Amino acid sequence: MSESKPRQKEKVEPEREFTKATSTSSEEPLSDMTKDKTSERRGSETASIKAHEFDPHFKHEISNFHGGEKLKQCFQCGTCTSDCPIARFSDSYRPRSLIRMALLGLKDRVLSSDTLWLCAACFTCTDRCPQDVEVASVIRIFRNIAVKRGVIPQIFKELGSNILENGIAYKIPELRLKKREQTGLPPLPKRNPKALEKLAKETGFLKKLKGSG
Amino acid sequence: MDVNKDSNQKAWLLFLGCAVPYRVSSYEISTRKVLAELDIKLVEMPEYNCCGLPIDPIDHEMMLILAARNLTLAEEKGLNLVVLCPGCAGTLRKVNKKLKESKMLREKINSYLKETGREFKGTIEAKHLLQLLIEDVGLEKIRSAVKKPLFNLQVSEHMGCHVTRPTGAVDFDNPENPEALKKLIEVTGAKYVDYIDKSACCGAPIAGVNDKIPLQLTKEKLIHVKDAGAQALITVCPFCHMMFDTNQPRIERMFNETFKIPVLHYPQLLGLAMGFSSEELNLKGLRVDPTPIISQVSDRAEGK
Ligand code: SF4
Ligand code: SF4
Numbered sequence: 001m002s003e004s005k006p007r008q009k010e011k012v013e014p015e016r017e018f019t020k021a022t023s024t025s026s027e028e029p030l031s032d033m034t035k036d037k038t039s040e041r042r043g044s045e046t047a048s049i050k051a052h053e054f055d056p057h058f059k060h061e062i063s064n065f066h067g068g069e070k071l072k073q074c075f076q077c078g079t080c081t082s083d084c085p086i087a088r089f090s091d092s093y094r095p096r097s098l099i100r101m102a103l104l105g106l107k108d109r110v111l112s113s114d115t116l117w118l119c120a121a122c123f124t125c126t127d128r129c130p131q132d133v134e135v136a137s138v139i140r141i142f143r144n145i146a147v148k149r150g151v152i153p154q155i156f157k158e159l160g161s162n163i164l165e166n167g168i169a170y171k172i173p174e175l176r177l178k179k180r181e182q183t184g185l186p187p188l189p190k191r192n193p194k195a196l197e198k199l200a201k202e203t204g205f206l207k208k209l210k211g212s213g
Numbered sequence: 214m215d216v217n218k219d220s221n222q223k224a225w226l227l228f229l230g231c232a233v234p235y236r237v238s239s240y241e242i243s244t245r246k247v248l249a250e251l252d253i254k255l256v257e258m259p260e261y262n263c264c265g266l267p268i269d270p271i272d273h274e275m276m277l278i279l280a281a282r283n284l285t286l287a288e289e290k291g292l293n294l295v296v297l298c299p300g301c302a303g304t305l306r307k308v309n310k311k312l313k314e315s316k317m318l319r320e321k322i323n324s325y326l327k328e329t330g331r332e333f334k335g336t337i338e339a340k341h342l343l344q345l346l347i348e349d350v351g352l353e354k355i356r357s358a359v360k361k362p363l364f365n366l367q368v369s370e371h372m373g374c375h376v377t378r379p380t381g382a383v384d385f386d387n388p389e390n391p392e393a394l395k396k397l398i399e400v401t402g403a404k405y406v407d408y409i410d411k412s413a414c415c416g417a418p419i420a421g422v423n424d425k426i427p428l429q430l431t432k433e434k435l436i437h438v439k440d441a442g443a444q445a446l447i448t449v450c451p452f453c454h455m456m457f458d459t460n461q462p463r464i465e466r467m468f469n470e471t472f473k474i475p476v477l478h479y480p481q482l483l484g485l486a487m488g489f490s491s492e493e494l495n496l497k498g499l500r501v502d503p504t505p506i507i508s509q510v511s512d513r514a515e516g517k
Contacts, residue, residue, distance in 0.1 A: 065273075066273070066311075066318075067273075085413055085414040085416060085430055086416065086419065086426055088430070089425075089426045089429045089430060090423075090426055117270070117419075117422050118419055118422065118423060118426070119419070120374075120414055120416055120417070120418040120419045120427075121269075121270075121374075121418055122374040122378065122414035122418070123374060123375075123378035123379040124374070124378065124388075124413075124414065126378070126379045127378050127379055127380050127388055127389075134379070136379070140269060140270060140273060141273075143270045143271065144270070144271065144272060144273050147270075147271045147272065152271055153422060155421035155422060156267070156268065156270060156271045159267040159268060159421075160267075160268050160271060160272075163262065163263045163267070163268065163279070167260075167261070167262045167263065168230070168231040168234070168235075168262065168263045169231040169232075169263045169267045170231050170232070170235040170236075172234055172235050176234075176235070176238075179238075180234070180238065183238065183242060183495065184242070185238065185241060185242060185245070186257060188229070188234050189229070189257050189258050189259040189260070189261060190259050190260065191260060191261065191262055192260045192262070195260075195262075195282070195329045196262055196279070196282075198328055198329055199275075199278055199279075199282070199325055199326075199328065199329060200275065202325050202328055203272070203274055203275050203278065203325060205268075205272050205274075205275040208271065208272060209271075
């Protein structure tokens, strides 16, 4: 994210960039494979930090969420990054950096980072962190807060609306439902999307999905 | 109410999740076959919904509510849940545990569920298929159901992260040195082959955001599996299966590699050892041709 951009713009910018960055196609040459076209590179994430960027409350904010309690215990050993399967093949995704940035209070950088959405939630980091930081949960908390700011990658919008429409995350084509029965499977149990919609209204999830965050 | 009465069959409520009915029906077909053989009665689960995991990244609370709603459906039936997808299983186990332990969280989630006439009480368990096989059916019973041991086969596993991780929340097996699937494979008579980074993630969960990293991770694992000399890879996750099976031809093209490694759902392997035919187990539903495996199995049968 360029820092010279006016402040209001920050709200919409990350999402647009995200969509652009992730329109991957299998036709792209192999040489590009290891470069995910995220706006931040490892070096620039920590480069030229401006004083106004620090939000000293950010780490406390994170620690107040379930799963974020141990954030402040991180001693930057790097186990999370070195054991992260995604970091192996991404030149920008580094869980330790995200944790460090959060501890420093670089809230805007963390929350608008495209790399935030690359975590596979495999929980290897959480299992191996010597300081019991629930790294994967901390990243989930970052994402949840980013969503409150209006940043939701398209795929999650789709999954969310599918769930509210069908009860499950995918819309299963009629043909497949027929095939189920041809192969001797019982019909797929009915779902109750109405109940889910009610819950989604109640919690504000519906509003989030519509992007009015 | 008590389905377990008057029967030597144990009843479990089947949680199908999203991916299995959407794209991975051979997993469901073979699971139903082998569980029936092991005297497990599966009860269908009307009104179920997504476990919640896919939306955890955008709204943790809504995830908790979706998972809790499923748990209340099982409580109502008085049945434990058996889950095919490790993502669903991990989520339901984690949320079940959290809600049982924390009164505060339970009250909060229940305040929402009340709107739809439900309440989480904390009376049931949720288990992944593997856990059910190991803990409730038991290796001895499975061994005695094996009619055609697969002595000619040599296979590896990819268990999938959420069967065992995160350790404290899932409470099953050991992610650093998993044994459950190994034991279950060995019980079929097949030879188990280990390989480098066996318990590493295939990357599937981010395929919708960035498909290149998962394809690379999967490719790397396939190389290790091939080098180890495995004739097939065994999975217990619909998403991992899509990475290794559905995407295998694409990976071969992209990286100019040849693998041709059939990827079977564990119940398909067990089913073959029980003597089910490849049709009954829907082996033709696999993308990578499993004929070499099938011929190994039938060779033995003919040689008998
Ligand atoms: S493994 Fe834990 S302590 Fe080490 S850098 Fe990561 S979060 Fe910090
Ligand atoms: S949970 Fe996310 S950050 Fe942690 S190791 Fe897995 S992919 Fe990396």
